[in-house]
Amino acid sequence: MEGSSMVRQQMIQFLLFSSAQLGVRPIVKYTALSLYAERFYPSLNKKARFMRDNSKRNWLLQPFRESNMQLFALISLWISSKIHESCPLSVKSLKSLGDEIIGEQHFTIRDFLESEVVFMQVLDFEIGVSNIAFLFLEDLLIQFRELARVGELVNFETCMNIMDLLYETEETSSLYASPCSLAASILACFLT
Incomplete structure (x- = not known):
């Protein structure tokens, strides 16, 4: 196209x-x-x-x-x-x-x-959805909040806004193969 x-x-x-x-x-x-x-x-x-x-x-x-x-x-x-x-x-x-x-x-x-x-x-009728960055982001954020107090400062809405922006700008394309890496990258934005 x-x-x-x-x-x-x-x-x-x-x-x-x-x-x-x-x-x-x-x-x-x-x-x-x-x-x-x-x-x-x-x-x-x-x-x-x-x-x-x-x-x-x-x-x-x-x-x-x-x-x-x-x-x-x-x-x-x-x-x-x-x-x-x-x-x-x-x-x-x-x-x-x-x-x-x-x-x-x-x-x-x-x-x-x-x-x-x-x-x-x-899609060849393959609609499996367990490998979605959002699910990894939720899990990582829960784990992060359990391990460190700074995890409580991470705003989940802001994480989702970053993910939306990455989808819109196609910046996620290199990370599509690894949604866990994409989720970790979004979460890491708050640590810098």
């Missing part, structure tokens, strides 16, 4: 904005970021080529459109909420938000359902 770094940044900002509008818990937001930014988005070119070569064209992937990528960002939030919430986001709430903030196109509920299947196909 041309200008993929800029497109990726816009989609991350869209996902962060959408998660705030929907009022999801941090674990839902960071799982969605992991699914979308670390797995789905990097796989698009490879999967799109595969789908094109095998005559399995899908209008959501061919051609790449900003509105479709925004739809997939909402889908990542939906899947994440299904994993972490006993009462996940409804497709109606996602559609309502999409109608408000996706200017280029209005999607139907059927489009949301179809895009969920496409999203899962791109």
